[in-house]
Structure formats: structure tokens, C-alpha cells
Amino acid sequence: MATKxxxxxxxxxxxxxxxxxxxxxxxxxxxxxxPGSAADTGPDASLVAGSEPAPKRQPAGKG
Structure with a gap:
């Protein structure tokens, strides 16, 4: 059986x-x-593509 x-x-x-x-x-x-595709998927990919980044939101309860 060990052979099997x-x-x-x-x-x-x-x-x-x-x-x-x-x-x-x-x-x-x-x-x-x-070779450069991995860098295009990061959080700054929109900056690389030339589009404007989304505006930052205020935390809830502040302002």
C-alpha cells in the first residue's frame, strides 16, 4: 500500500x-x-493619468 x-x-x-x-x-x-503597469495601479494613479484627484472629505462631526 505504501507504493500507491x-x-x-x-x-x-x-x-x-x-x-x-x-x-x-x-x-x-x-x-x-x-514594465510600468504596476506603478499605474497605486493611489497616485490618477495623478499619473493627468486627472485631478478627488477633494478630501472632512471627518464626520467636524466642521
Whole structure:
């Protein structure tokens, strides 16, 4: 019975390794396609795009 468990563990290990390689390759290709896209998603993205930021609100109960 240990042989079945060993075979299953080996298949799982190989599948996880292949999945990790695939995800790393996808991440590398995304980074190569748009190197500046990560900076465009931050809180100052509206400033980068050229639009005005939303006005700041007063806290409730003040003013």
C-alpha cells in the first residue's frame, strides 16, 4: 500500500513543480509586456493619468 501512496506523492510533487514553473513563466511574461503597469495601479494613479484627484472629505462631526 505504501507504493500507491509513494506514486501519488510523486505525481503530486511533479504537478506542483510544473504549476510553479508555469506561474513563474506567466509572471515573467507579464512583467516583460508592461514594465510600468504596476506603478499605474497605486493611489497616485490618477495623478499619473493627468486627472485631478478627488477633494478630501472632512471627518464626520467636524466642521
Amino acid at each position: 501512496d509513494d506514486e501519488r506523492a510523486a505525481r503530486l510533487k511533479a504537478a506542483l513543480r510544473d504549476n510553479l514553473r508555469r506561474r513563474k513563466a506567466q509572471a515573467r511574461s507579464r512583467a516583460d509586456e508592461a
